[in-house]
Amino acid sequence: MGVPGPGYFPRILSLIVILLAAIELISSYRDKEEEEEIKLFAKENARVWVSLGFIILYFIGLSYLGFIISTIIFMLVMLMYFRIRNIIVLVAVPIGLTTFLYFIFTILLKVQLPIGKLL
């Protein structure tokens, strides 16, 4: 008998997934009364997708502008988007968090934070 190679596990696992998916499909087809719509693109979800957009922009920003500038901008944008209007919070939280993380990672732990290509 041969000893299983690198393809053995992936094959077994894909069979298991196919089997489980079939069971789930059949059982969800059978109990139609329990049907419940999963909301992914409703009004509440719109907020999630917009936030995701900001997060992606933040990641792009990190690679061009570096950690400090991008984080301050990202925090400010997110707080405004979440309807924070208190000026003190809007100024203190982005700067406070950025300084705190910079202190912990760069100064205390000597771990590199993202540096921008442009700066």
Next chain:
Amino acid sequence: MFSTVLGNVFSIPTLMAIFAGVVMGISFGAMPGLTSTMGIALLMPLTFAMKPEIGILLLIGIFVGAIYGGSITAILINTPGTPSAAATLLDGYPFTLKGEAGRALGIATVASAGGGIISGVILILIAPLLAEFALRFSAPEIFGLALFGISIIASISGDSLVKGLMSGTLGLILSLIGMDNITGYARFTFGSTFLSGGLAFIPVLVGLFALSQCFVSIEDIFEKRAEINKITRALPTKEDLKTIWPTILRAGVMGTFIGSIPGAGGDISAFVSYDMEKRVSKHPEKFGTGIPEGVAAPEASNNGTTGGALIPLLTLGIPGDSNTAVLLGAFMVHNLIPGPQLFVDHAPTVYTIFAGFMIANIVMLILGLSGQRLFVKVVSIPKQVLIPSIIVLCTVGSFAINNNFKDIMVMLVAGVIGYFLTKGGFPLSPIVLALILGPMAEGNFRRSLVMSQGSYAIFVQRPMAAAFIAVAAIALLYPIIKAIIVNVRRKEAS
């Protein structure tokens, strides 16, 4: 070795790490929507630059603190801060309604610390024995153990067995990515050198447990939380202590036992202990109206699971829940591989962790009795500020491991997938557990077959391996067996 351990534990950095861990843990646990797993995953990158035992004790401090912290919000606003505090609100919130919130918080603190310390004692007594026994395990047994761990958690977590299993299989498939560690063959890398080392564990974890949770919280970000009234004293009275100590003892031992079974965590043990206490009580009808035993039982029990869950983690390298799965990742970052060999090669580290675990519980007791005002303030931080901050933490944490932007992308993808899976009712813990146990299961499966020259009989002939595989099979087939029995009985009845 004794003096090394004492020197390690009672050094200023270690004590500071434990203290900071417990403070952050309680805060994470107390805030609804932030879980203990999220806390450990988010703060793990902070520990990379620390000495192994200090970093791990910081994370254990978070674990211990977070399980306790959930009780604060359960008692004060009738919302469990962590799932494991779900049973605490049954009797905890009635105390608040009676205007005795402080009393309930005091009882919860003492019970949590008591349960934690009991579990620590059991951990210290049992772990070395179990580790010595497990030293005899070889490839087939370890494969059986890994299979056992994955199948138990897949069958317990979530509402649907099929979905739990699918999550588990997804984790196993993700664990295949990268170089096959027996033949060196590149699998599912699509020619990318970034993937040839396999998916980095921490970005996946941070994405699944922290970022996806942020997305869920964003859905109802403008929902107002209940106001918290000022609390008075949180020191329990002598009479209360007298009433609850037998409860703490029973629930602590029970919690440790349940915690040591892979798959069962603090939420299950808290309900089991609450139920048990109701049964042995002389006045079971008073449960639910706000009595000390009703708060002490779930709290002693869920903190009992912390020490219990460390038993299989340290001795067998099998994490019992998502918290210990993340801790296992932290051990690996520090080049410590949990399992019987750890007790041989790194005995001082192991015993330092034991001692630190006890100290974490004492720190928790002191903080819980004196720092309630601080934690109430932390809980009142609005979600709108909290969520963006956590997103930044997720990003920084994922980047800090390898200074690699691609890890941030992995974290983001894992976060979005985790959000979809949560919405679809798929539990996330089996994915992480399978991701970490996958290589262990596969490697040892194939190594066993090399040992036996391709004969599958090796898994049956070795009693321990056969036993583990049998238990795994029973866990998977149990719902089916149960359904058949119920069906047969129904037919007999009619």
